Amino acid sequence: MHVRRGEFVGIVGPSGSGKTTLLKAITGSVPPTRGTIEIADGIRVGYVPQVESVDWNFPITVGEVLTMTRTRQRWPRTSPSERVEMANVLDGLGLSGLQGRHIRELSGGQQQRVFVARAMFGKPDILILDEPTSGVDVRTRHEILHLLRDLHSKGSTILLTTHDLNGLASHLPRLMCLNREVIADGSPRETLIPEVLERTYGAPLHVLEHGGMPIVLDHDYTSSEVLRDTERQMRSERETRQ
Amino acid sequence: MTIALDLLAPYDFAFFQRGMVAATLAGALCGVLGVFVVLRGMSYIGHGLSHAVFGGAAASAVMSINFFLGAGIWGIISGVLIGRIARRKIIGADAAIGIVTTASFAGGIALLNRYGQARKSIEAVLFGSVLGVSWADIAAISAVSLAVGAIVLFAYRAFLFATFDPQVATVSGERVAAIEVILMVMLSVTILVTMRVIGTLLISALLVIPAATARMITNSFSRMLMLSPIIGAVCCLVGMNLSYHLDTSAGATIILVAAAVFTATYLLAGRRARLRVASLHHL
Numbered sequence: 001m002h003v004r005r006g007e008f009v010g011i012v013g014p015s016g017s018g019k020t021t022l023l024k025a026i027t028g029s030v031p032p033t034r035g036t037i038e039i040a041d042g043i044r045v046g047y048v049p050q051v052e053s054v055d056w057n058f059p060i061t062v063g064e065v066l067t068m069t070r071t072r073q074r075w076p077r078t079s080p081s082e083r084v085e086m087a088n089v090l091d092g093l094g095l096s097g098l099q100g101r102h103i104r105e106l107s108g109g110q111q112q113r114v115f116v117a118r119a120m121f122g123k124p125d126i127l128i129l130d131e132p133t134s135g136v137d138v139r140t141r142h143e144i145l146h147l148l149r150d151l152h153s154k155g156s157t158i159l160l161t162t163h164d165l166n167g168l169a170s171h172l173p174r175l176m177c178l179n180r181e182v183i184a185d186g187s188p189r190e191t192l193i194p195e196v197l198e199r200t201y202g203a204p205l206h207v208l209e210h211g212g213m214p215i216v217l218d219h220d221y222t223s224s225e226v227l228r229d230t231e232r233q234m235r236s237e238r239e240t241r242q
Numbered sequence: 243m244t245i246a247l248d249l250l251a252p253y254d255f256a257f258f259q260r261g262m263v264a265a266t267l268a269g270a271l272c273g274v275l276g277v278f279v280v281l282r283g284m285s286y287i288g289h290g291l292s293h294a295v296f297g298g299a300a301a302s303a304v305m306s307i308n309f310f311l312g313a314g315i316w317g318i319i320s321g322v323l324i325g326r327i328a329r330r331k332i333i334g335a336d337a338a339i340g341i342v343t344t345a346s347f348a349g350g351i352a353l354l355n356r357y358g359q360a361r362k363s364i365e366a367v368l369f370g371s372v373l374g375v376s377w378a379d380i381a382a383i384s385a386v387s388l389a390v391g392a393i394v395l396f397a398y399r400a401f402l403f404a405t406f407d408p409q410v411a412t413v414s415g416e417r418v419a420a421i422e423v424i425l426m427v428m429l430s431v432t433i434l435v436t437m438r439v440i441g442t443l444l445i446s447a448l449l450v451i452p453a454a455t456a457r458m459i460t461n462s463f464s465r466m467l468m469l470s471p472i473i474g475a476v477c478c479l480v481g482m483n484l485s486y487h488l489d490t491s492a493g494a495t496i497i498l499v500a501a502a503v504f505t506a507t508y509l510l511a512g513r514r515a516r517l518r519v520a521s522l523h524h525l
Binding site for chain 2: 027045047049054055058060064065067068069070071074104122146164
């Protein structure tokens with residue numbers, strides 16, 4: 001697997017498939033048991049944790065969340081240049097003027113964005129997000145997707161894991177299906193197909209297409225006549241394309 | 243006029259002046275470290291550590307080794323070990339810590355019973371003694387306060403990062419394990435130098451109460467880190483003076499004052515502030 005500068009890659013797979021372990025190996029918090037991980041010299045990683053893993057009761061303001069990563073800067077004081085940088089990052093993420101607010105006082109989308117802002121404040125070469133849409137509502141999910149697309153279009157390299165096949169994965173330019181090994185790697189149209197999904201999730205999943213985008217059905221619709229016809233038609237279309 | 247003179251009366255005594263300086267410094271010092279103790283949910287570690295240090299203090303008294311040397315080595319070793327056990331999150335870690343530290347405490351009492359000179363020395367270590375505060379104690383507390391203050395200020399962001407978000411701090415290349423060892427060493431040394439003033443049994447309260455009170459007042463980490471030592475120092479100052487006039491033990495009076503300040507803040511602060519304290523774990 002290779003991630004090049006400027007790419008936007010999603011990793012999907014069932015629980016226990018190794019998504020988080022892969023991220024941990026990439027960030028160097030666990031050593032790989034097999035294989036190697038090569039990271040170009042001087043690459044800075046901006047890591048965005050799962051919203052659910054954050055201690056929302058910790059006494060901390062938005063400004064403090066951002067500056068804590070700059071540990072090279074000694075003393076608690078925020079320097080004037082940091083203030084300007086912070087304002088720029090917050091403006092870019094639609095969080096203007098929230099520096100002094102406690103993290104708990106923000107909306108769901110703002111809470112997730114604060115941690116994206118913290119990662120961006122470190123001027124990362126690659127942004128890594130662990131399940132950015134888990135535990136958030138539909139509106140927040142939309143916000144996050146828009147935000148990530150926006151960052152990507154401005155040149156950020158993004159790697160994320162997700163459980164959310166229709167809400168997030170199918171909107172990404174490149175997907176990797178993982179279940180202890182890489183089962184497929186390509187665009188959502190190439191990877192979100194029943195054959196790959198069955199090998200990834202170990203269960204039969206049906207895929208429909210809507211407006212050129214695959215929609216994965218995670219319920220048992222095998223009895224549906226219409227569904228089988230649509231699938232048959234899609235498969236033959238795919239075969240003709242190939 | 244007479245009231246003012248009465249209030250100043252204890253300051254005629256050199257022992258009270260020494261006790262006053264030592265207690266105020268101890269309050270500020272415990273206030274700073276208390277922020278980390280409270281936010282990391284380590285208050286039982288502070289409690290255990292003070293008991294462990296007591297064992298070391300008793301052993302060094304019996305073997306006529308210098309108190310700071312004997313109890314210091316013992317305290318730092320137990321602090322680092324306790325930190326490691328707690329971090330690994332082995333099931334029953336708190337049970338293990340409880341057994342080891344109370345055994346150390348019980349061992350200390352047995353040693354002093356068997357070989358110590360008097361009950362008085364045990365009481366002094368358990369409940370603190372203002373009379374016993376020497377210039378060496380003040381020098382030790384000052385040195386530790388300066389060192390802790392310098393470390394916390396100098397590595398402020400690293401300490402905050404490792405406390406708030408150890409996982410991402412590790413990913414970002416912070417030496418989280420080293421920071422935890424430094425914290426445990428600072429905590430052990432603080433307990434060591436302040437226990438002769440406040441007492442083994444009460445020191446953990448001085449680590450928890452000012453920080454928990456500060457948490458109710460503010461939602462910002464930096465402000466909590468400034469408020470907590472101020473609250474700690476003021477409680478010690480007031481408690482020391484009260485203890486003279488009421489003729490009660492200094493350590494106990496200080497903790498009662500701190501508890502009163504906490505209760506008053508709790509009652510006055512409103513529902514949201516109360517929720518902040520409810521959210522602190524392992525208090």
